[in-house]
Amino acid sequence: MRAWTVREAAELYGIPYWGGEYFSVSPEGDMLIHPNGPGTSTVNLPALVEELRGRFSDILASRVRHISDCFARAIREYSYQGRYRGVYPIKVNQQKQVVEELVNYGRPHHLGLEVGSKPELLVGLALLNTPEALIICNGYKDRAYMELALLAQRLGRYVVIVIDRPNELDTLIKASRELGIRPHIGLRARLATRGAGKWAESSGDRSKFGLSAEELVSVVNRLRHDDMLDCLEMLHFHNGSQVTAIRAHKDAFREASHIFTELHALGAPMRLLDVGGGLGVDYDGSQTNFHSSMNYTTQEYAYDVVSAIRDICDEKGVPHPDIVTEAGRALVSHASVLIFDVLGVDGVRTATQPVPPGPDEPKVIQQLHEVWGSISARNVLESYNDALQLKEEATTSFSLGYLDLQTRARMEELFWACCEKSMRIVRELEYVPEDLQRLERQLADTYYGNFSVFQSLPDSWAMKQLFPVLPIHRLDEAPSRRGTFADLTCDSDGKVNQFIDRRDVKSVLELHAPNGRPYYVGVFLVGAYQETLGEMHNLFGDT
Secondary structure (H helix, E strand, O other): OOOHHHHHHHHOOHHHHHHOOOOEEEEOOEEOOOOOOOOEEEEEEHHHHHOOOOOOOHHHHHHHHHHHHHHHHHHHOOOOOOOOOOOHHHHHHHHHHHHHHHHHHHHHHOOOOEEEEHHHHHHHHOOOOOOEEEEEEEOOOOOHHHHHHHHHHHHHOEEEEEEEOHHHHHHHHHHHHHHOOOOOEEEEOOOOOOOOOOOOOHHHOOOOEEEEEHHHHHHHHHHOOOOOOHHEEEEEEOOOOOOOOOHHHHHHHHHHHHHHHHHHHHHOOOOOEEEOOOOOOOOOOOOOOOOOOOOOOHHHHHHHHHHHHHHHHHHHHOOEEEEEOOOOEEEEEEOOOEEEEEEEEEOOOOOOOOOOOOOOHHHHHHHHHHHHHOOOOOOHHHHHHHHHHHHHHHHHHHOOOOOOOOHHHHHHHHHHHHHHHHHHHHHOOOOOOOOHHHHHHHOOEEEEEOOOOOOOOOOHHHOOOOOOOOEOOOOOOOOOOOEEEEOOOOOOOOOOOOEOOOOEEEEOOEEEHHHHHHHHEEOOOOOOOHHHOOOOOHHOOOO
C-alpha cells in the first residue's frame, strides 16, 4: 500500500475548509491550533488534552478583530459617515471567562453586549465598563427589567431598551416618568423579508418578535404625544440565526434601511441601526447555501450592510447611522472544542474468506455461500438483494423452530460477509443504487465516546447541526475503519451519525482501528450555544 500523508488526512476531514486558518495537522499527525492565525505559534492539541478545557482565548481576540476590521474596511471604501459598534449576545455563550475576555479584547473596538433577560443585564452591568460601548436590551421586559436598564444610565452605561411588543411601551413610559430618567429607545421591526437556513422561521412577517408597520407608526405617535419622540434613536431587526444565503441578508438590509429613513422622516432622531445576528459560520467548509455552511464571507457581509444603508440614506437625505451587529456565533464558535476519548468499539467483524459450508449444512447456508462467491461489480445489487432475502427466510425459519441457533449464527456470519464484500465494490462505483446506500451505515462500527450528546452537543441532537468531527492524532495513519459515535447515556438518541462532507452529508466517519492506546476525538466549532444550552439557556434556569 502507498504511504498515507497528513495532507490527505486534512483533505479527508475538510480541515482547510472549515478551519478558518486556526487549525492544521503536524507532520506527526497531530491536530494543531494557531490561536493568532497562520504563521504564528501553535498549540499541539493531543499534547494538551489532559489539561485542556476546550477554550482558546486568543481565537476570541482574533474574531473580534476580524469582524471589526471587515466593517472598518467597508466603511472606509464606501465613504460611510457612521461608525461600527458591535455587540456580543451573552446567550450565545454565557461562560464567565468567555464574556470577560470578549469584553476585554473588544475594548479597543468598543464591543458592547446584547442581553435578553434581567440576569443577563446584571452580568452586562457588572462586566462592561468600556466607554461608548452599547448594552442592547432585548427579550421579554417586565417592570423590574426596565427599571434596572434605566438606572444603569446613572452608572454611565449606554443602555438601549428595544421595544418589540406594543404593551412594553406603557411600562417603559411609566417607569421613565417615576424615575425621572429619559430612556434610549429602540424599536424592533418585524420585516417581511425571511432569512435562510434552519432558523428562517424566526424571521418574516409571522416571526415571534417585532413590531409590524402599523405598530411602528402607532409607537411613534404615542412617543410624540408623550413628548418622548426624541428618545427614539435605534431601529433593530433580526433575520434569523446562521443565515446561509447572502441574498437573504441583502434583502433584509434594504427593507430595514427604508424603515429607518421613514422613522427619521416621522421626526425621530434616529442614530443607530442594529442589523441583529445571523452572520454565519461555515461548519462544513463547502461555502454553499447548505444549512451548515454559508455562501458569503464576513467581508462580503460587511460590504453589503454598509452599502445598503448608505445608498438608501443618501437617496432619502438621511444622515448615516452607526451600525450595530449582534454577531455571536461568528465570534465564539471557533474558540471551543469538545475532546472525548473512545472507551470501546463495537462492530460487525467478518472473515475475509468465510469457511465453505459442509455437505450436511442446511440449504440456506449453501445458497448464502454461493451468493458470496458470485458477488461482482456487475451484479452487486442483485447479489445483495439475494443475500437479504435468504437472511429473512432463515430468520423466519429460526422463529418457527426449523433452524437451530448454531445455524442462525452461521447464516449471520455469511450474510455480513456478503455485505462487506458488496461494500468494497460499492465504494468504487460512480453511482450507488439507493438500496446499496444503506450498506455503509449497516457495516459501520460504533465508537463509544466518553461524553453526553445532550450535555455537550445539544444542537447535534435537537437541530441536526453538523460539526467538524475528527481524531486529533494519528492523522499520519490512513484510517481503516468507518464508524459512528454513541455517548455514555442510556438514551437511544445519544449518538452522532451525521458528518460533514464537502459534497454531501456522510453517514459514517473514517476512523482508526483500536491499538490499545487512548484514542481522542475532537468536535470543533462548538463555542456557540452548546455549553449554554446544556446548562441554563439565557440564564433563566430550570423550568
